[in-house]
Amino acid sequence: EVQLVESGGGLVQPGGSLRLSCSASGFTFSSYAMHWVRQAPGKGLEYVSAISSNGGSTYYADSVKGRFTISRDNSKNTLYLQMSSLRAEDTAVYYCVKGSSWFDPWGQGTLVTVSS
Amino acid sequence: QSALTQPASVSGSPGQSITISCTGTSSDVGGYNYVSWYQQHPGKAPKLMIYDVSNRPSGVSNRFSGSKSGNTASLTISGLQAEDEADYYCSSYTSSSPLYVFGTGTKVTVL
Numbered sequence: 001e002v003q004l005v006e007s008g009g010g011l012v013q014p015g016g017s018l019r020l021s022c023s024a025s026g027f028t029f030s031s032y033a034m035h036w037v038r039q040a041p042g043k044g045l046e047y048v049s050a051i052s053s054n055g056g057s058t059y060y061a062d063s064v065k066g067r068f069t070i071s072r073d074n075s076k077n078t079l080y081l082q083m084s085s086l087r088a089e090d091t092a093v094y095y096c097v098k099g100s101s102w103f104d105p106w107g108q109g110t111l112v113t114v115s116s
Numbered sequence: 117q118s119a120l121t122q123p124a125s126v127s128g129s130p131g132q133s134i135t136i137s138c139t140g141t142s143s144d145v146g147g148y149n150y151v152s153w154y155q156q157h158p159g160k161a162p163k164l165m166i167y168d169v170s171n172r173p174s175g176v177s178n179r180f181s182g183s184k185s186g187n188t189a190s191l192t193i194s195g196l197q198a199e200d201e202a203d204y205y206c207s208s209y210t211s212s213s214p215l216y217v218f219g220t221g222t223k224v225t226v227l
Contacts, residue, residue, distance in 0.1 A: 035216070037218075042117070044203075044205065045156075045220075045221070047207075047215075050216070059214040060212075060214050061117070062213075073163070101152070101168060103152065103164065
């Protein structure tokens with residue numbers, strides 16, 4: 001069974017940093033692009049970032065470019081999202097998703113709250 | 117990158133059919149057959165319902181179908197059931213960064 005388990009969320013002050021992790025199992029992690037998608041409380045889905053299967057290419061939404069860094073360790077089947085200079089508007093549930101032209105499955109999400 | 121446009125809400129009675137639209141541009145929906153649809157119940161993670169415009173993953177009811185015409189994609193739910201009440205999001209590959217864009221979301225209410 002394909003599983004994605006996010007961790008690392010929590011409460012952080014504005015301007016602070018946080019690193020999210022996503023542990024993958026049940027598929028050949030190194031063969032798939034991976035993505036981060038977020039959802040602010042009561043809001044819709046927002047595409048955040050993507051990384052190619054070998055980590056050689058990365059993509060970011062304008063809203064996080066220059067502040068977030070996506071990476072992966074294929075030897076550990078783990079995806080990361082390093083977030084810095086966090087703002088209140090970054091408060092959201094962050095989902096790790098596997099996919100090419102579609103996203104499936106989704107992890108359970110990890111909540112990041114940016115507040116003083 | 118602007119979000120794809122969906123109606124805020126759609127409603128129907130049990131047994132009826134409803135259609136949710138997802139309007140983009142020639143740089144996303146109109147340019148590629150990489151439109152997918154997701155169902156999200158409150159407090160739950162999204163679930164893939166349709167991929168590549170009209171394909172249904174294993175395990176998804178055949179009451180769900182997808183199509184596309186020009187820059188607008190559509191999700192049709194036939195034989196509406198109470199369990200279909202949820203939020204629905206479309207997504208498309210886009211030629212501009214960051215590769216994918218989601219729709220604004222549609223709340224489906226079963227009357």
